[in-house]
Amino acid sequence: MTFSLPQAWVLLLPLGLFLWKYGRRPGPPMWLRAALLVLAVGALAGPELRLADAGSDVVVVVDRSASMPRDMDRTAQELISLLEAQRRPGDRVGVITFGREPRVEQSLTATGHFGGFTRPVDVEASDLSAALDAAGGLIPNERTGRVLVLSDGRATGVDARGASRRLAARGLAVDWRQLARSEPPLDVAVVSLDVPSSVAVREPFQFSAVVHSTAAVTGTVRLERNGRVLVKGPYDFVPGANVLPLRDLVEEPGLVRYQLTVEAPGDGVTENDKGLAVLRVEGPPRVLLLTNQPRGTLAKALAATGMKLEVRAPFRLTLDDLDGVGSLVLENVDANTLGEPGLNALAAYVEQAGGGLVMTGGRSSFGEGGYRKSPVEPLLPVSLEMREEQRRAAVALSVLMDCSCSMGVNVPDGRTKMELAAEGVVAALTLLNPKDEVSVHMVDTEAHEIFPLSSVEAGLPLNEVARGFSGGGGIYVGEALRTGRSEILRSKKPTRHVLLFSDAADSEEPDDYLRTLSELRSKDVTVSVIGLGSPKDSDAELLKEVATRGGGRIYFAEDAMSLPRIFSQETLTVARATFVDEPASIEGAPDLPLLGRLSPEGLPQVGGYNLTYLKPRASVALRTLDDNAAPVLAMWPRGAGRTVAFTAEVDGPYTGELRQWSSLRAALEAMVRWTLAGATPVGEAVVRSERRGHLLRVTLDLPPGEPLPGALPTLVLLPGEGRTAPVERPMRWEDEDRLVAEYPLQGSGTWHPVVRLGSRVLRAPPVTLPYAPEFEPGSAKEGLELLRAVAAVGGGVERLSMTGLFMEAPESQGRLALAPWLVGLALAVLLAEVAVRRFLSGPRLRRPVTAPVAKPAFAGAPAVNVSAAPARSAPVVERKPAVESEEQRAATPTEADAAKPKEGGVDSALEAARARARRRLDR
Numbered sequence: 021m022t023f024s025l026p027q028a029w030v031l032l033l034p035l036g037l038f039l040w041k042y043g044r045r046p047g048p049p050m051w052l053r054a055a056l057l058v059l060a061v062g063a064l065a066g067p068e069l070r071l072a073d074a075g076s077d078v079v080v081v082v083d084r085s086a087s088m089p090r091d092m093d094r095t096a097q098e099l100i101s102l103l104e105a106q107r108r109p110g111d112r113v114g115v116i117t118f119g120r121e122p123r124v125e126q127s128l129t130a131t132g133h134f135g136g137f138t139r140p141v142d143v144e145a146s147d148l149s150a151a152l153d154a155a156g157g158l159i160p161n162e163r164t165g166r167v168l169v170l171s172d173g174r175a176t177g178v179d180a181r182g183a184s185r186r187l188a189a190r191g192l193a194v195d196w197r198q199l200a201r202s203e204p205p206l207d208v209a210v211v212s213l214d215v216p217s218s219v220a221v222r223e224p225f226q227f228s229a230v231v232h233s234t235a236a237v238t239g240t241v242r243l244e245r246n247g248r249v250l251v252k253g254p255y256d257f258v259p260g261a262n263v264l265p266l267r268d269l270v271e272e273p274g275l276v277r278y279q280l281t282v283e284a285p286g287d288g289v290t291e292n293d294k295g296l297a298v299l300r301v302e303g304p305p306r307v308l309l310l311t312n313q314p315r316g317t318l319a320k321a322l323a324a325t326g327m328k329l330e331v332r333a334p335f336r337l338t339l340d341d342l343d344g345v346g347s348l349v350l351e352n353v354d355a356n357t358l359g360e361p362g363l364n365a366l367a368a369y370v371e372q373a374g375g376g377l378v379m380t381g382g383r384s385s386f387g388e389g390g391y392r393k394s395p396v397e398p399l400l401p402v403s404l405e406m407r408e409e410q411r412r413a414a415v416a417l418s419v420l421m422d423c424s425c426s427m428g429v430n431v432p433d434g435r436t437k438m439e440l441a442a443e444g445v446v447a448a449l450t451l452l453n454p455k456d457e458v459s460v461h462m463v464d465t466e467a468h469e470i471f472p473l474s475s476v477e478a479g480l481p482l483n484e485v486a487r488g489f490s491g492g493g494g495i496y497v498g499e500a501l502r503t504g505r506s507e508i509l510r511s512k513k514p515t516r517h518v519l520l521f522s523d524a525a526d527s528e529e530p531d532d533y534l535r536t537l538s539e540l541r542s543k544d545v546t547v548s549v550i551g552l553g554s555p556k557d558s559d560a561e562l563l564k565e566v567a568t569r570g571g572g573r574i575y576f577a578e579d580a581m582s583l584p585r586i587f588s589q590e591t592l593t594v595a596r597a598t599f600v601d602e603p604a605s606i607e608g609a610p611d612l613p614l615l616g617r618l619s620p621e622g623l624p625q626v627g628g629y630n631l632t633y634l635k636p637r638a639s640v641a642l643r644t645l646d647d648n649a650a651p652v653l654a655m656w657p658r659g660a661g662r663t664v665a666f667t668a669e670v671d672g673p674y675t676g677e678l679r680q681w682s683s684l685r686a687a688l689e690a691m692v693r694w695t696l697a698g699a700t701p702v703g704e705a706v707v708r709s710e711r712r713g714h715l716l717r718v719t720l721d722l723p724p725g726e727p728l729p730g731a732l733p734t735l736v737l738l739p740g741e742g743r744t745a746p747v748e749r750p751m752r753w754e755d756e757d758r759l760v761a762e763y764p765l766q767g768s769g770t771w772h773p774v775v776r777l778g779s780r781v782l783r784a785p786p787v788t789l790p791y792a793p794e795f796e797p798g799s800a801k802e803g804l805e806l807l808r809a810v811a812a813v814g815g816g817v818e819r820l821s822m823t824g825l826f827m828e829a830p831e832s833q834g835r836l837a838l839a840p841w842l843v844g845l846a847l848a849v850l851l852a853e854v855a856v857r858r859f860l861s862g863p864r865l866r867r868p869v870t871a872p873v874a875k876p877a878f879a880g881a882p883a884v885n886v887s888a889a890p891a892r893s894a895p896v897v898e899r900k901p902a903v904e905s906e907e908q909r910a911a912t913p914t915e916a917d918a919a920k921p922k923e924g925g926v927d928s929a930l931e932a933a934r935a936r937a938r939r940r941l942d943r
Contacts, residue, residue: 021069056850077159080116081118081154083170084117084143085146086291088199089201100113103822103826107130112129112165118154120141121141121147122151123139124139125139146175148810149180151169152184153183165192166195170199173803175803181813188814194813203288205288206234209796211261211796212229212295217785219270221273224267227267227297230263232262233258233259233262239255240282241254244279245277264280272303273303273306277298277299292795297788298340300343311353312333312351312353317670321689325692327692334350339739340740342366349379352385353384353389355394356576360579366395367398368738368742370662377396377661378691380667382674392404392592399663400665401651401664402632402634403632403635415452416456420520424464426494426526444583445460448588448591449591454475457474457475497522497533499529502532504520504547505539516545518545519549519550520550521552525553548574549572553577575590603627606668611640622683627669629667629668637656652667704726707773711789714765716763730778734748734776735749737772737774739771767792769788
């Protein structure tokens with residue numbers, strides 16, 4: 021027996037003393053009261069009886085990484101079904117899948133059957149250690165069981181034996197069954213493509229590649245630089261390592277990407293036939309201008325400054341594109357053209373790598389450009405928040421959400437597409453005016469009303485929207501538009517708008533959409549579309565036509581993570597005035613001298629500007645003279661970099677007098693040069709990066725004699741494509757002047773190491789991993805040895821058959837709570853005590869009352885003991901005098917005095933009550 025709160029037994033002492041002093045009663049009632057006290061305190065202590073027949077827990081850990089056999093899911097599901105069929109009463113089965121990260125597919129359950137794998141995993145890694153820890157977290161501490169691993173044993177990440185030891189400490193053994201691809205007779209793999217860390221422009225250099233072959237074969241080798249073929253021809257491979265010498269010369273600065281591909285007949289593993297490497301060609305920091313006007317005012321102004329300028333149309337950014345870029349200039353660029361990973365890469369480029377950012381205004385910039393709620397918003401020195409004065413006239417909005425089965429698919433962070441869309445709708449509805457009206461419907465083959473057209477002021481059931489569901493079939497576009505029409509035409513608001521969210525690859529049954537859109541446009545109702553997918557999807561053209569004929573806008577969310585930002589962007593465009601389209605005069609602010617010798621005299625009017633608000637601690641150089649007093653030019657340092665916000669339009673319909681301003685070129689140059697000064701060199705410190713297999717090693721060599729840093733530097737690893745979050749690791753001393761950090765790369769792609777030394781940063785040469793670490797040359801025997809080592813830690817065995825697994829698993833000790841039984845018994849004892857005291861016990865003992873001694877009438881008279889007087893056989897009639905003296909009246913008890921209870925306890929009170937009753941009857 022155990023107690024959940026054994027400290028409660030301490031209460032027996034004070035409660036027992038209290039009972040002895042104030043509740044003592046002779047006989048059985050006292051014993052019953054004592055038993056009642058023990059039962060109450062015992063129930064409070066939470067007693068539990070342990071029973072060794074509560075079954076066992078088995079968690080199946082399934083490896084679903086890229087190196088597993090193609091039919092792995094089917095095989096694993098069959099094995100899990102066989103295991104579930106052997107459950108005894110109390111036995112439970114849980115399922116965890118893993119790739120780069122573990123996912124819980126099925127919690128521990130004693131009933132039902134596993135329905136298949138639904139959670140997405142990143143297949144480019146297999147972190148077995150994290151999966152074993154997740155299995156241990158699934159099994160409660162009070163239960164026992166086993167863990168069954170289904171894997172090929174090609175694990176990445178930290179050593180899984182550490183996790184196995186943690187399970188063994190709890191008595192949980194790890195069993196295993198190897199499911200691996202058949203070993204091919206031939207595997208030709210590119211092990212490495214080693215290039216220098218950096219070279220100068222037009223500097224000849226040599227590099228090499230290592231290709232491993234399991235047998236002698238003649239294959240083809242092709243080397244490319246940025247997509248251009250440099251070498252292509254046959255090569256005779258011998259068993260083992262083959263070293264290929266290569267050389268090149270690059271004439272332009274920037275990041276150069278090399279790709280080496282080998283092809284051999286009969287190669288059984290094609291995933292490792294490619295090698296990648298990136299080379300940094302040193303040159304002065306350049307300015308990258310993204311604009312839709314390559315020959316516009318801004319491009320000409322920056323080109324005339326002598327800075328190294330690269331002008332490109334907006335595209336989906338990566339950190340590879342920003343390597344060697346000192347400052348990025350966005351001229352009226354919509355956030356959606358950069359892509360959600362590109363926005364993440366831009367944030368890392370500024371905050372972690374020390375890059376500069378300049379953003380200019382326009383209809384496609386700042387709030388209206390979709391930067392609100394994006395990773396770039398925290399970088400800006402101005403706030404994109406919406407205030408009361410920015411509200412437009414009241415609007416009516418009808419939101420139509422695709423809830424087809426495709427919306428139930430999970431995204432990498434574990435949420436479904438429907439959950440992300442619902443999050444976006446909730447964020448959008450919070451931007452509406454209390455006088456606005458809105459309705460929300462979910463649509464698959466029919467419309468499902470979440471709530472009809474309602475006033476925002478009356479309150480909206482946002483929790484109902486957040487609990488969005490996914491149904492069946494695709495979304496019927498015609499049905500959705502008819503539902504939106506019937507809702508929006510009920511409103512009399514001056515601005516009425518329909519927003520359709522639909523899967524660009526699953527939009528069906530447009531039906532009479534042309535007639536519906538024509539009717540909406542005839543009544544001044546606009547329609548915008550958010551398509552989940554890309555413009556190349558099968559139904560993208562239909563969604564584009566709906567937006568065009570509806571007089572609205574079309575958005576494509578290729579990354580579901582961008583849905584909340586896009587919903588907010590469209591709502592701001594409809595319901596808020598985030599761009600002031602009237603001319604405004606500007607004035608110089610106190611921080612204008614930060615940009616050099618710019619004179620506050622003769623400042624022009626701007627034809628329009630994005631309405632923003634200055635953030636605390638940001639510097640403002642120019643602001644408007646209208647009622648908004650809004651910042652036009654603001655700047656601040658952000659992380660390791662610097663950013664500038666110029667909210668006026670440099671070249672467009674709202675430029676105004678700014679185009680003729682004589683100091684415009686000087687101001688634009690000053691803005692860019694201020695951001696270029698963000699990255700501060702760290703003396704003569706040298707940082708290097710090296711990849712050994714999938715292990716990255718970064719070293720920092722400090723100049724001899726330089727004072728040691730106050731805090732140890734840290735390594736920040738930035739993913740090139742921006743799809744994962746940066747990773748930070750502390751560096752350690754390896755020598756008196758050298759620090760080092762190592763990190764196992766978890767997947768293919770380019771990685772940009774950055775060393776943070778206080779407030780300064782050093783960019784290490786980027787490294788690339790051509791394929792998932794699991795495809796590095798190796799044999800199934802190596803994976804078998806790893807699985808055996810992991811199982812041996814806790815006494816696990818190989819499970820070629822699922823039979824007997826539950827029989828060999830230790831039984832859990834079930835807990836039977838005794839507190840309810842003790843409470844019931846205490847109630848019975850309480851009733852028994854009352855019954856015994858009320859009906860079976862004698863009267864309570866009282867102290868004998870001593871008769872009062874009569875006082876003598878005068879001094880010296882002897883006292884008379886009344887109780888000692890002999891009893892008389894007949895009553896004595898006492899005659900009252902006709903007239904009583906005052907002393908006699910005072911000494912004679914009155915009727916009220918007789919009604920008062922005499923001292924003596926309960927019996928005296930009863931006697932007084934009987935006396936009062938007799939007097940009332942006598943009257």
